[in-house]
Amino acid sequence: MLNRHPFHLVDPSPWPLLTSFAALMSVFGGVLYMHSYNGGGYVLAFGQIFLIYSMSIWWRDVIRESTFQGLHTQKVQNGLRYGMILFIISEVMFFFAFFWAFFHSSLAPTIEIGAVWPPAGIEVLNPWEIPFLNTLILLTSGASVTWAHHAILAGEKQQAMRALIVTIVLAAIFTGFQVLEYVEAPFNISDSIYGATFFMSTGFHGFHVLIGTLFLAVCTVRLAKNHFTKSHHLGFEAAAWYWHFVDVVWLFLFVCIYYWGGV
Template sequence: MAHSSDAHASHDANVYYVPHGSRWPVFASVALFTTMVGFASWLNEVSWGRTVFFVGLAGLATILFWWFRDVIRESLRGYYNKQVDTSFRMGMVWFIFSEVMFFAAFFGALFYARQYALPWLNGEGDGIATHALLWPNFAGGWPSNGPGAIGGSYLSMPAWGLPLLNTLILLSSGVTVTIAHHALRAGHRKQLLIFLGATVGLGALFLYFQGTEYIEAYKELNLTLGSGIYGSTFFMLTGFHGAHVTLGTIMLAIIWLRCARGHFSKDDHFAFEAVAWYWHFVDVVWLGLFMFVYVL
């Protein structure tokens, strides 16, 4: 049974709900820091790195679960009015913008390596001195592991196998989540659950094929994180994108559960919209990644 103050907050459009002091951001920051320290140590073959990584990851997942619970409860109790909804929308827009800048940095590194660093090492343009003094015998184009042939010989990942299949899967998931959104706005509950569930399934299928691709890269192509500039940019871009797909799939699954429990109406469902925006962002990033990492 809702408290009277809850009901008052839900009906008074002039009341702006100010959340109580939350401990979750601090805990999440610590867990995320622990995860990244563990991951970096694992990559550098530190004995405890792998354990610390999984401890941090488990802690982060637990914290996010309780944090999501609190936000969902506040929403269901009617604390959020139109002002809060506007704040949420602006916050999500800026969050996605920060993610755009995040991936722009890695795409920028890829562009620099391909368009400037390698040509200079080949003696083109301003790299004449670099080529003559450091690597006079180097002549190579993209993909390359550099004049030092770091990581040994390897084969690049072909675009028209699993990457193309994953592109079709992710584009299809963009269609299914859009259909689910229209179904929610139209009040078609069964259609909503079917297509949103299909989106979750397609996201999981994408991750399965990406894992298969990584196994093929390491075992059959000798393409690893240690394969010079090509290997590092390939796995950094596809790996971080895969992490975003993982997070998006988890959020979509939570939204599916909330839809099944009737948490949203056709006029009040920002949580669904926010996750849909995020998922479309993931789709767009993959299209750029597919073109610039696999095709070109």
């Protein structure tokens, strides 16, 4: 039957329900594992594997619907863009909570931490060493992902591939330096509110970098398989928006926590 509307009414799918069960299993497994219950690690591992599998199959179906069946019309793409924008706004609120905790503690330090900021006994990291280098690396990766976007718009597939590979390599270098910084840090997450806010905010940002790297890696594979055209590359567009969001959050982390928070 011919569609008389530009919207995509999805077919019934088991993957949303199964993905929610996998996420629930991951949460329960994580709680059991962190409280040292027998078998908690197995529940967590199975939940994570099940989650990755179900999400992969679900997104495979979305790619099939959009790329091969042509069901993602301009109306559908606009709806997905709005969804991605709302998701990024929710991520902004997520990091806003960490910054709130940081400034709540740093602007009026309590007597329990010596009434000073950074707290007494905390040796802060030098912002002009690894943090500044990582800032340059991440900003450069933002430029290279923009290069990839313009190359796709111009129909230059090879240029886009090179730009995406550069972005992924820079992201891997950033992650490696952050791991090195964590290993050599003179404090840990249990060292007062400073350690808690530092590792929670920078650690979750590092997790977002990993997710963004996987996002861009999938886009690279899809680009190699000719899934993107000049007018139909929403998957890459969403990845680029997400990566720029990661860049901006890092700038706030560098200025507020590494530089201002260590003065």
